[in-house]
Amino acid sequence: MRVVIIPEDFRNDQYILKPLVEAMLAAAGxxxxxxxxxxxPVIRGxxxxxxxxxxxxxxxxxxxxxxxxxxxxxxxxxxxxxxxxEALEVxxxxxxxxxxxxxxxxxxxxxxxxxxxxxxxxxxxARSRRRGQGRSPTHPNASxxxxxxxxxxx
Amino acid sequence: xxxxxLEPDYLRRPxxxxxxxxxxxxxxxxxxxxxxxxxxxxxxTLLSWLKELTPMDATDFAFPSDLNGRVxxxxxxxxxxxxxxxxxxxxxxxxxxxxxxxxxxxxxxxxFFEELENGIHPTRLALLLQLIEQQVRSKDIQFVATTxxxxxxxxxxxxxxxxxxxxxxxxxxxxxxxxxxxxxPDVRRVLEKQDFGRLMSSGFLEDAVYLTxxxxxxxx
Numbered sequence: 001m002r003v004v005i006i007p008e009d010f011r012n013d014q015y016i017l018k019p020l021v022e023a024m025l026a027a028a029g030x031x032x033x034x035x036x037x038x039x040x041p042v043i044r045g046x047x048x049x050x051x052x053x054x055x056x057x058x059x060x061x062x063x064x065x066x067x068x069x070x071x072x073x074x075x076x077x078x079x080x081x082x083x084x085x086e087a088l089e090v091x092x093x094x095x096x097x098x099x100x101x102x103x104x105x106x107x108x109x110x111x112x113x114x115x116x117x118x119x120x121x122x123x124x125x126a127r128s129r130r131r132g133q134g135r136s137p138t139h140p141n142a143s144x145x146x147x148x149x150x151x152x153x154x
Numbered sequence: 155x156x157x158x159x160l161e162p163d164y165l166r167r168p169x170x171x172x173x174x175x176x177x178x179x180x181x182x183x184x185x186x187x188x189x190x191x192x193x194x195x196x197x198x199t200l201l202s203w204l205k206e207l208t209p210m211d212a213t214d215f216a217f218p219s220d221l222n223g224r225v226x227x228x229x230x231x232x233x234x235x236x237x238x239x240x241x242x243x244x245x246x247x248x249x250x251x252x253x254x255x256x257x258x259x260x261x262x263x264x265x266f267f268e269e270l271e272n273g274i275h276p277t278r279l280a281l282l283l284q285l286i287e288q289q290v291r292s293k294d295i296q297f298v299a300t301t302x303x304x305x306x307x308x309x310x311x312x313x314x315x316x317x318x319x320x321x322x323x324x325x326x327x328x329x330x331x332x333x334x335x336x337x338x339p340d341v342r343r344v345l346e347k348q349d350f351g352r353l354m355s356s357g358f359l360e361d362a363v364y365l366t367x368x369x370x371x372x373x374x
Contacts, residue, residue, distance in 0.1 A: 002365045034365050040356030061348060061358060065365040066342030 001025065001033040004066045006058055007111070008049040008073040010039045016115045017072055038062070046073045049153055052091055059102070061094045075106035082106060121142055156262035158255060160272075165247040166239045168224035171217075174259045176251060183247070184227040184239065186254040188217045200253055204229070206281050207249045210237065224317055243332060244273035250281070256289045264296045271303040280309045308351030315350075320359050335359065339366040 003020055007013035014037040025033040038058050043049050049071065059069065071088065075081050085104030092102035108116050157178045165180040173185035191197040197215070204212050214230040227250070228236045237297055241248060255265060271279060272372060283306070290297050300321075301307065310318055316336055323330040336342055344353065 004361075004365075034367070036357075036361045036364060038356075040352060040358065057348075061344055061353075062361070062365075064343060065362060 001030050001067050002065060003033055003035045003068045003070055004058070004062045005035065005037045006043070006049065006055070006069060006071045007037060008043055010037050010043065013037075013072070013111055014039075016111050020069065020114055046076065046081075049073050052088070055088065055092060055102075056095060056096060059092060063095075063097055063100065066100060067098075068103065071102060071104040072111065073104075073106055074110040075108050077109055094154045155264040155266070156255065157266045157268075158251070159268040160248050160251050162244045162247055162273075165251055166226075168220055168222075168226040170224055171219075175262075176255050176258065180247075180251045183251055184217060184225045185255055186258045187215060187227050187250065188225055189259055190254065190257055191215050191217075196257055200257060203253055203285060204246075204249065206298065207278050207285070208243075208246045245275060245278075248273050252282070253284070256285070256295075261293065261295060263294065265298065267299040268296065270299040270301050271306050276305050279303070279306050283309050283311070283314075287314060304351035304355040306351075307354050308349055310350075320363065322360050322363055324364055331363075333363060338362045 003021060005014075005017050007017055018035055018037055022033065022035050024034070041048075041054055041057055043054060048054055050073070055071070062069070069092070071085065073081070073085070084130070087108060089102055089104050096102060107115070156176070158176070158180070159178060160180040162180075162292070164177065165183050167181065169182045171185050171188060172226060173182035173225060174189050176182055176186050187200070190200055201214070202211070210229055211232045213232050215227040216230055216236060217225040218228065219225045227239050229246075230236050242250075252267070255261070261324040262308045270282070274282060286297050287301075289295065307318070316334070318335045319332050319337050320338065321330055321332050336345075338359065339362065341353075344358070
């Protein structure tokens, strides 16, 4: 399976989305899926990410080598964003080749929350109990989040 | 065969007259230019390219020698100003070195040139390519160059484009590969509608080889 992720701002979102999508696909039985992040056109914000012309450019470029286009944006507390994504999915279906699909997803409330959900260290019952007893002064992955590419998304 | 990985420090060094070929880092530039200038028609060719490729209004070359007999090229402008190789920009020196390599008395049959666009103003890249393509067409030489410049790639002529290749390394693989650009699946179709330079800068070319790689050869 070949996947192109379309973030609303690739510069930092790529560091969250690529490993997360690869892990999700591996968990779904697709460990050899090839995943890449679209970096052009340079999308700056959800407004451009939901633009049909921008989407058409991306689909045209990658249509010969992609099975799944994954459009990932922040929900930002906007209840109608799901509806906008569904409308884009329907529109994109008319641009795609047979067998291809575009899925749109909005992160509640932002993609950084998905990064926390993808953390391997935060899901054990024991850790949950410890969290209930008192909050750690720093997040277990705080050092990872502070270092490396993508650290300054906001 | 000649490898050229030009370094400004070497280009600015005085050299002994009589040297007829450029070193791989640009050694002997002044001597080779001096030798070229002994033939007036070649000198005029050199000057005409230099005028086109740099903002200088160079009308002549001078080769003053130091106490050891070594010469260092000076560019003489129309207003009489003389600009020594010590003061000329890196881009101007690189142009001069490429001209010296291609027009010199002992041209190689195969040139390898590292990072063709280094130090060159973007507006002059088209002329640089024109110079190289013209020399390759008119002489029995081959010219291999590497670049990281999307703009340069966008300027490559239709005749040269089939010879352009992508050097890439797929995730999880131990070595790099080289593939002719036009043989990357689907690239020809995309190229008809989108700018080649932009495709390069966006990483699309690497994406294309990655996404179209047969599954058994891709990263586990």
